[in-house]
Every structure is written in structure tokens, then in C-alpha cells.
Amino acid sequence: MRTPVPDAEPARPRRWRRSLTGPSWLAIVAAAVLLLLIVAAVFAPWIAPYKPTVNELGDAYQTPSLEHLLGTDEFGRDLLSRIIYGGRVSLIGVAEAVGVFVVLGATLGVVAGYVGGLVDTVVTWVADVFFALPGIIVILATLSILANNITAAMLLLGVLGAPALAVFMAGATKTVRAEPYIAAARVTGLRTRQILVRHVVPQVIAPLTVQVSLFAGAALLFQTGLDFLGLGTQPPQPSWGAMVNDGASHLGRDLWMVVPPGAVVLLAVMSLGLLGDALQDLRRGRLRAPAPVNTHAYRARTDRDEPDARAVAASAEPETVLAVRELSVATEDSGRTPIVDNVTFELRAGSCLGIVGESGCGKTMTALAVIGLLPDGVTTTGGSVTFAGKDLIGGAPRSYRTVRGSGIAMISQEPVANLDPSFTVGAQIAEVVRRHAHVRHKQAYQEALRLLTQVRLPDAKQVAKRYPHQLSGGMAQRVVIAAALAGRPKVLIADEPTTALDVTVQAEILQLLRELRRETGLAMILVSHDWGIIADSCDAAVVMYAGQVVEESAISQMFEHPRHPYSEGLMRSNPYYALNTRAQLPSIRGSVPRLGDWPLGCRFAPRCGYATEECLTAQVELLSVDTGHWTRCIHSDQVAAPGEVLAS
């Protein structure tokens, strides 16, 4: 482990859609303030109303007036003029420090990052030492020898700051270096120096400017601090720091003299900070510019005049544990882009329902909406989720709290990422047990051990003591399942529970889930893109496309005879079906339409081989084709079972 540096780019809240805005007005004001201070300092003799060092004892200690806009000091010198002139030492000092900082730090960093190896190691090591170096004492020692030599102090400050920049720039350079076009440039025989100048440097300029503006602020504070201590600019020459000190010695008389110079430093450093923030935001914006959102009128109608035919048909039968009716999910921004559109299904006690579809069809969002854990920026816009006779969405805001964990539980894709890295496995499971069963710590831990045994982990006691990073993927998923079962839920939502695992482990986890369902009577919603997994585990399936349910039936019916071209296409593209044929594995042409860009008619029509004129013009409702078999296709009678298709 090396000296920890806080994340150079701390994560910001994940917004669903961020707009790329230019520099804010604050940043413009900040830039203007800095420009004004610089221009004033440079052209001081022409701008300043008075000479900064001429005493007018008769005018001493004045507060602001038309004659002296910022008042006067104890010698009657005009404070405004002294501030204008005083900017000069600060400006020069900061320029010196920043110059050394950039030249030394950026050069070393870019070279270290590009060359890597020993050079990089040495730079990192030196930076680690410098990082902890009490720079103030080194600079004080310098100033004790080169009395009042602010130039030497500021140059030294640049040297002391440079290694930190070098490490930062080395990191940025490494990122650029990993880009394919750099490799391409090397292959084409460009010299290292040319590659650095032409390809690397332009890429790392942006992060550099951010660092420079922040360092400049610190340098200004440092420079004025030295002047404040009387170690730099000597009277009667004006400097902001010395002016504050001067004012402080007359506090008994009046506070005013301290205010203008102090406020100027505050303002200048604040402007540098704001500028740094703005540059950072700009850079982030450029890196993660959002995909332009298509707002043309060619958008699916989401508000229905009539209720879904099936929603009316599906009455809450006693054996139904979970009923989802006309559930809709959309983004919270002004665009209200729909993500899930009027989804209806129900889950019977002890059964397993599969939700199938490609990425971006709304499977996971449906699952998250059911348990009320949609990410920020996304919200349920309609429908109901009924569990144990209570509507969770329309009900009291607290209704979810009593249901999660003990009624509905969830497991998801990345098992290790779904465990808190800071607590042992046993502690995390016992916590859930305690939350729902109100037992003592010891009993809860015993129960946690039992759960670990139940998910077939050998040596539960040992596993319970481990931290998540000490687990393999398969073990971690078993632990996650144990934690999900700890509240004795009736329904388990499994969102792609095996996608992140090795194939052999996948089968084991699916086997475990089947056994657990048998042992505990758990009902399950299994979200997957893999028909094989659905076929092995589920009793019924819902196929989703572009936010809608396009087909639903019992699993045997679905496989015998899919009634929607999308289901058929998914089955045909599954390797499981292709095994018997020498034909190339077919795929569905085209891709899932972008959110909010759904076609007006049948959403699958643009990718569908059966599509006719009629499909493109009007929305298609879910149609009943058989008992408990629904499809959103007007050509369902033409859709062939994949086996037939492949045989022909």
C-alpha cells in the first residue's frame, strides 16, 4: 500500500441523465475577479489613485469615503492603492511557485507515467516522502538564511508540491498510454518524444489545469501567510499579508483596516477554487457526455385509455403471493422517459416465474420496482405491487420496510459487490436475523451458521469469520443467498444470479436455488437472459421487450410453441437449440431500441420477420391465444416453434 491519496475524482451521485452545461456563471465571475486582480497589479501605476508608500498622516485611520474608496491606514496611505500594488508580490510569488510546480511535476509525471517501471517507482517513492514533509519548516529554514527572499521561498514551495503533481500526472498519463491509438502510434514508428508531445500531452492538459488552479490557491495563501508573518515583503512596500498584520496591530482602534486585504485574499483564493471546480466539471462532462436524448414525437404512448385486458382478467386468487399490475417506471427528469410500461404478472406461492429478455428491456428495473429499490432518478409512475394483500406502492410509505427481507428478498448479479466489505460474513447474516427475529446476538449468530450450512457451505464456522474479499464468487453468492433467506421471506427475486459466475458454479447455484425452494416453499422471480436457465428452473415465464410484457405462459407451453416472434428469436439464438444443427447460430437482427425511442406501433416490428404494414401503425395489446397464454402479436398464429423452424 502506498501513501493514500484521496480519490482524485470522488464519485458524484449517479444521475440518470446529466446534462452538459457550460461553465457556470460562478466560474465566469471567478475568472473575471482573477483577471481584474491581475490587470490591476500589472498596471498599478496607471490604475491606483494614490502612491502606495506616501504617508499622509493627516488622513490616517479613515473608513471608506469617496476620496479613499477603501479608507486609509495608520500612515494615511490609501488602502485601495496599497491593495492594487500589493497584488504584485503575490502575483509574482504565485507565478514562481506554479511555474516550478508545473515544469517539474508535470514533466516528471508524464515521463514516469509513460516510461513506467523504475522511473515511476522512484517518483512515487520520492512523492511519498515529500508528501509527509513539513514544508513550512524547510521554507522557514531557507528564509532564515536568505532573509526575506520570498522568491526563494515560493520556488521552493513549487519544488515541494511538484512530487504530488508528478504522481497525479503519472496516473493520468498511464490512462492515456493504455489507449489503443497510442499503441497504434508506436507501431507506426513515431518516436517517443513525438508521441508524448502530439498524443499524450494534449490529453493530460485538462487534469493538469485543475491541479494548477488548486495549487495556485494554496500558493497564494502561503505567500500572503509569509508576508503576514513578516518573513517576506518588508515595509513600507505593500503586500496583502503584511497589510492584514498591520491592521491586526490596530484592532483596538478599528477592525476596518484588516478587512480589505483579508477579503481580497479570500476572494482571490475562492476564485481559484471555483475555477478549479469548474474545470473539473467541464472535464467530467466531456468524459461522460450523455448520449443525446431523442425527443422527437415518434414516441410510444404510455398512458392508456383502457386498462390492460389481462389486468382485468387476472383476479387475485388465494394462492397468489405477489401480484404486479400495470406497473410503470420512468425517469424522474422532465423527459419522463418510460423504462417499464404497464407490466402485469403474478407469482403463485412456491412457484418460480422467469422474466426473460435482452439487456435494456426493463427486466431488472421491473425487479427493482417490485421490491421498491429503484435507483435515484427513476421512479414508479403507476400500477400496483400487491404482497400479502397489501399494495406496496400505493400503500403507506412504510409498507415496504416491513416487507423487505421478511416478505420479499432479493439477490443480484455480482455477489461480492453485494456484501459490505467491512464486516464478516457471519456478522452480516446475523444482523439480518436480528432485524427480523429480535433474538440475542449469540442466537442470531447460531442462526447465521445454520443458514450458511443450509446453502451448502462446508465449514460454516470458518466461512462466517471471513470477510467478503476472502470469498470466491460461488461462495459469495451462497452467502448472499443465506443473507436473503435470513428474514425467512416468501418471495425471492433473483436478478441474473449466475451471470457473473463460472459456468460450473452457475449450475451449482441454480441447483441450490431449486433445492431451497423445495425445502422452504419459497416463491421466486428469476430474471435472466438465458432460456436454458429459465427452462430448468421456472414454472412460468414472462418475456419482456422494450419495457413491455410481450408474451406470458406456463414454461412448457412457451417452449412447445412460443407465440411471439421475439420469444421465438430468443430461443433460436440460444446455443441449446443450435446444438443439433450444423446451421450457424442465428441472432435477432438489430438491437433493442433506446429508452424513450420506442416505435409507435409494435415495438418489435422493426426487427421482426413477420412484420406487416399493420404492425407499424397501431399499438398491439396483449392477446389471449390459449389458456393462460398471452402474446402481444397480431401474427401469433404464424410464429413457429423453434424446433420446427430449425428442422425445416
Added chain:
Amino acid sequence: MLRTLSRRLALSVPLFFVVTFLTFVLMALTPGGVSATILGTSATPAKIAELNRQLGLNRPILVQYWDWLSDAGHGNLGNSVVNNEAVTRLLGDGLPVTLSLIVGAVVVAVVLGVPLGVLSARRARTGGQVVDALSLVGYAVPNYFLGIMLGYLFSNVLDVLPASGYTPPAVSLSGWFESITLPVLTLGLPGAALLARQTRQSMIEVLGRDYIRSLRARGISEPVIVYKHALRNAMGNVVTLLGIYVVGLLLGTTLIETVFAMRGLGSVAVTATSQHDLPVIEGAALYFTIIVVVAFVLVDLIRAWLNPKLRSQ
């Protein structure tokens, strides 16, 4: 864990040598050196050469450095060339002052900054703007200026706290508390703003992680998720920033000790600087370095305590 610590200590060794040797070299480069300072206005080249010989300053610099090191190893840092007082005594008197300020400032920064950061992370938009604004001011405000303003308000206007001086806790505990309140606030408030920002950013990042969603899915209550799980995972970066903050506080205390007329390590070093009192500066360099090393070791220990991954490394 052991590796982390041994690495930290291994890095500290060169740090000691770099800092002390650097100041030593600077000392040797002084035109006329210490002797010129001692002799003051009566200095002539002959007299300086004579005194240099007496003080052993004409020997090679490495020999002098070795002497200083071995003396330092025996707890002797030499005497001030200005008043001949032992450097260890001079700095020993200043150490409690500076430590009071550093520890106090860290306490203020943590006690105010971390809760503010957590609260603002829960109210993403407005909270973020408030914390961003505060941390910007915290970053930008010159602490000598803040110190003067606070001193003016609480001492000149309200007359509730002393504007200067330091009362040792052995003399009067309440007096000590009153004497450090203003300087500690001056140093701690900007620190609180910086910590709040880091806490907020880390909390938002952690609260967006998968395991937080999983905890919610398991029915764990929101306060437990925020204060037990998210905060613990967010504190790593905050503690790291705290280490950097302590290094920055060495400059801060130097300025603030001057503002509030306290004889701490920093103000002793500043006086020594203007008097060219190099043995004192050399000693202060050693003390400052020890403070930094101790701070970083503590940071490493806390981070390892927080993060089992670091512990098992």
C-alpha cells in the same frame, strides 16, 4: 497490517534524514553562518572565522551533521545562538501548545465536519450546495484573517474569550480551554468544511454501491445502513484527508500562534527564522517531522481498523 506499518516507518526514516539534512545544508550555506548572527554588528571576517573555528563550524558539513545526529540521539539539540537556551527546553515548552492546537483542531474538524457531510449526503441537492459553499470558503479563507476576525468578535466586541496567550492546563484547566478555544476554532472550522465535503462525496459514493441496495433489500433499517455500514466504508478517504490536514496544520499553527501570541513550535520557529537562530530551526524541523510521522502512523492504523482488506495485506 504489519506490512502497512513497516512500510510507513520505512518511509519515515528517509523523511527524518531529508528534513534534518536539508535544513543542515541550508545552515551551512549561510553567508557568515551562525557566527555572523552571534557577533551581530561587531562581525568582521576575522572574528567570524575565529568563532567558526571555536564552534567547529569550519569542519566538513557531513562531520557536523553526524555530530548533530549523535547529539540528537542523546536528546541534545544544541543551544539557541540568540539566548543560549537549550533547544530541547525551548521547543519542549512550545510542544504542548502546538499539540493542543492540532488535537483541538482535528476534534473540531471531525465533530463538525463528519456529521455535516453525512447529513448533506442524505439531502443530495441542497445539502451539497451548502457543503460545497462552506468547503470553498474553508479552502479559501486565510486562517490568519479568520483568526483576527474571530478574535475581534469574541474578545474585543463580546469580551468572552482571551484574544491572546496560552494557559497551560496544569495552571488552570478552564483557563487552558478558554485560551485555546479561538485558535482551535480558527484552525478547525475550515478543516470541518473540508472534511464535510470529503465525507459527503464518499458517503454518496458508498450509498450508491450494490451492497447498500442489498442491505435495504434485506430489510435493514435506514439509520443502521447510513451510520453503521455506509459511514464505516466512507471513512477511509476521510481519515486519509485528515492526515493531509494535519500536515497542513503545521503551517496553520505557525500562523495562528502568531495571531494569538502563543509560544508554540511554529512561533518559536518563526522567531528563530527572523533571528537566524539555526539550531532552533533544526530542532523544530525534527519536532515537526515527528508530529507528521505520528499522524501518518495513526492514519494508517485507523484505516487498517476500518478496512479488513488493508488489515489482511
